[in-house]
Amino acid sequence: MSWRPVKAVVGREMSKLFRQRARLISAMVRPMIWLLVIGSGVGSMLQSQQQEGYLTFLVPGILAMTLLFASLLSALTLVYDKEFGVMRMMMIAPIAHYWIVLSKLIAATLTAMVQALLLLFLFVLLGLISIKIALSLLPAAVLTAICCASIGGLIAVYSKSIDNFAVIMNFFIFPLFFLSGALYPVSQLPEFLRYIVLVNPFSYGVDLLKHAVPNVATDFSIWTDIAVLVVFSTSAILIACWQFSRESVHAPLFHRLGNK
Amino acid sequence: MITSINTPLAIKTHGLCKQYGQSFAVNQLNLEIEAGQFYGLLGPNGAGKTTTIHMLTTMTVATSGEAWIAGQNIEEDPVATRGIVGLVFQDSALDRTMSIDENLQFAAALYNLTPMQANKRIDELLAVFGLQDQRNKKLLALSGGQRRAVDIARGVLHKPKVLFLDEPTIGLDLPNRRAIWRFVDRLRREEGMTIFLTTHYLEEAAACDHVDFIQQGLLQKGGTPTALVQQLAETILEIDTEQPQIIADQLSPLFGEPIQEDQQLSFKITASDVDFSALQKTLGDSVSAMQWRRPNLNDVYLWRFCAPDSTVEKQ
Numbered sequence: 001m002s003w004r005p006v007k008a009v010v011g012r013e014m015s016k017l018f019r020q021r022a023r024l025i026s027a028m029v030r031p032m033i034w035l036l037v038i039g040s041g042v043g044s045m046l047q048s049q050q051q052e053g054y055l056t057f058l059v060p061g062i063l064a065m066t067l068l069f070a071s072l073l074s075a076l077t078l079v080y081d082k083e084f085g086v087m088r089m090m091m092i093a094p095i096a097h098y099w100i101v102l103s104k105l106i107a108a109t110l111t112a113m114v115q116a117l118l119l120l121f122l123f124v125l126l127g128l129i130s131i132k133i134a135l136s137l138l139p140a141a142v143l144t145a146i147c148c149a150s151i152g153g154l155i156a157v158y159s160k161s162i163d164n165f166a167v168i169m170n171f172f173i174f175p176l177f178f179l180s181g182a183l184y185p186v187s188q189l190p191e192f193l194r195y196i197v198l199v200n201p202f203s204y205g206v207d208l209l210k211h212a213v214p215n216v217a218t219d220f221s222i223w224t225d226i227a228v229l230v231v232f233s234t235s236a237i238l239i240a241c242w243q244f245s246r247e248s249v250h251a252p253l254f255h256r257l258g259n260k
Numbered sequence: 261m262i263t264s265i266n267t268p269l270a271i272k273t274h275g276l277c278k279q280y281g282q283s284f285a286v287n288q289l290n291l292e293i294e295a296g297q298f299y300g301l302l303g304p305n306g307a308g309k310t311t312t313i314h315m316l317t318t319m320t321v322a323t324s325g326e327a328w329i330a331g332q333n334i335e336e337d338p339v340a341t342r343g344i345v346g347l348v349f350q351d352s353a354l355d356r357t358m359s360i361d362e363n364l365q366f367a368a369a370l371y372n373l374t375p376m377q378a379n380k381r382i383d384e385l386l387a388v389f390g391l392q393d394q395r396n397k398k399l400l401a402l403s404g405g406q407r408r409a410v411d412i413a414r415g416v417l418h419k420p421k422v423l424f425l426d427e428p429t430i431g432l433d434l435p436n437r438r439a440i441w442r443f444v445d446r447l448r449r450e451e452g453m454t455i456f457l458t459t460h461y462l463e464e465a466a467a468c469d470h471v472d473f474i475q476q477g478l479l480q481k482g483g484t485p486t487a488l489v490q491q492l493a494e495t496i497l498e499i500d501t502e503q504p505q506i507i508a509d510q511l512s513p514l515f516g517e518p519i520q521e522d523q524q525l526s527f528k529i530t531a532s533d534v535d536f537s538a539l540q541k542t543l544g545d546s547v548s549a550m551q552w553r554r555p556n557l558n559d560v561y562l563w564r565f566c567a568p569d570s571t572v573e574k575q
Contacts, residue, residue, distance in 0.1 A: 002372045004369050004372050004374075005369060005370045005371075005372060007369065008365075008366050008369030008370055009370075011369075012355075012358075012366055084355070084356070085349070085351055085352055085353045085354070086353065086354070086355045088319075088349050088353035089353040089354065089355075089366070089367055089370065089414065090370060091319060092317060092319065092342060092345075092346075092347050092349075092353070093342060093367070093370035093371060094339050094340065094342040094343035094370075094371065094372070094418075095339065095342075095370065096339055
């Protein structure tokens with residue numbers, strides 16, 4: 001197995017990322033709005049000495065949000081490619097089909113990391129965090145990005161078309177985000193919601209990111225976070241590769257096209 | 261069962277089946293296609309043509325049976341099989357937001373061609389298709405015929421041993437269809453690849469070395485287009501009339517039952533000594549138009565798939 005096909009798939013996603021500047025800029029604007037609006041809005045309800053603390057608390061959460069959106073949406077291009085036919089170009093190539101999934105997930109992780117780097121740069125510019133903290137957030141960000149990409153890959157291989165995009169937003173992205181401890185400490189949630197947070201793999205990414213920022217309360221130990229992220233991502237990627245390699249995934253696609 | 265890999269066959273299948281639920285898309289397909297042949301598989305929509313191509317190119321897995329491409333068992337090593345086949349899909353497999361060059365470079369990398377090999381090959385192919393000056397154009401800016409040409413170029417980047425063309429000219433106008441065929445012909449001559457074609461435009465299949473038919477998943481053996489046409493009939497007689505039933509009853513004892521399409525009757529006539537002018541006089545005003553001509557592959561197809569009933573075949 002040569003790396004050239006993998007590089008080609010990853011390269012295609014990267015060139016799309018940098019070509020669509022508006023998408024890149026909006027990916028930076030969204031977390032800033034969250035940070036400034038939610039940060040100062042919710043912060044204003046807190047006592048003055050807690051206000052700055054809440055902004056710092058939000059930094060890992062907002063970074064995690066950026067990783068989640070970027071990584072998951074990028075992994076979902078698997079469905080776009082299926083819909084617009086480019087998937088056929090990859091499937092007829094002499095590579096094992098699971099490499100298509102793996103390449104897409106590598107691309108999704110890289111896409112998310114490009115956006116994370118830009119965001120961290122903005123955070124440092126705004127004086128929210130030091131360069132040292134920004135650097136220590138990076139390894140945690142990589143693990144979180146992989147975790148989000150594998151969630152996206154899992155959703156993508158089980159989706160038939162992009163029509164259910166809104167469904168994916170409402171049933172996956174928002175719950176994953178809101179029930180993760182990104183915006184508030186898990187310990188303060190009602191008990192039934194806390195259980196949901198516990199089974200949400202993304203929570204452990206958020207928590208790992210919190211570990212990198214001093215004075216931010218965390219809910220789990222670093223090792224729990226890493227273990228959950230690694231085990232979850234590995235299993236999700238394996239299932240996605242297995243499901244994608246089964247012909248039933250593409251049979252409806254070809255069948256539909258064949259009967260047009 | 262013969263499983264020798266020393267045979268020069270480009271494609272060989274043995275009892276190949278594809279089942280969706282209870283129905284067979286392809287049923288017990290046995291094919292032997294020699295290397296360098298231009299092979300055509302013809303049949304109505306949904307007959308199993310595309311499914312056959314998808315099985316042979318490992319895009320879908322056969323329910324049962326075996327197949328070899330150039331001696332390579334496709335189930336044993338699908339990846340290696342994909343390395344020696346080219347497939348031009350019915351619908352474009354290109355990224356419309358990218359340029360010709362980006363699309364072909366991407367496809368070439370998927371085939372593990374080095375950038376240098378890819379550039380050389382892309383130059384070569386775009387010259388064949390007359391697209392060398394459009395290399396950096398976006399796919400969206402191309403005509404349907406040009407896009408199809410790029411699709412075919414993509415299918416042969418890696419010099420496959422067998423090229424599968426699934427309705428390659430569908431939706432194209434006549435000049436573009438002819439252009440596509442000139443390219444395919446040139447590729448065949450220059451690279452000697454075996455071509456497996458499905459098409460609805462039967463005049464295009466007339467150039468094939470061999471055609472077979474498929475209906476409801478079952479293969480019906482054909483032959484060379486010339487032989488098939490000769491075997492069908494000496495002459496095809498077409499009559500336009502407002503009283504098709506009366507004319508049909510009148511002429512059936514002579515020529516066998518016709519194919520009736522609205523007010524047109526079509527008879528196949530095997531005798532070579534029919535006096536059509538006399539017949540025209542006999543029928544007189546009851547027909548509005550009448551013509552007799554040599555049969556072609558369209559007639560072969562029509563008589564196979566739209567024949568009045570099996571009694572005709574017995575005559």
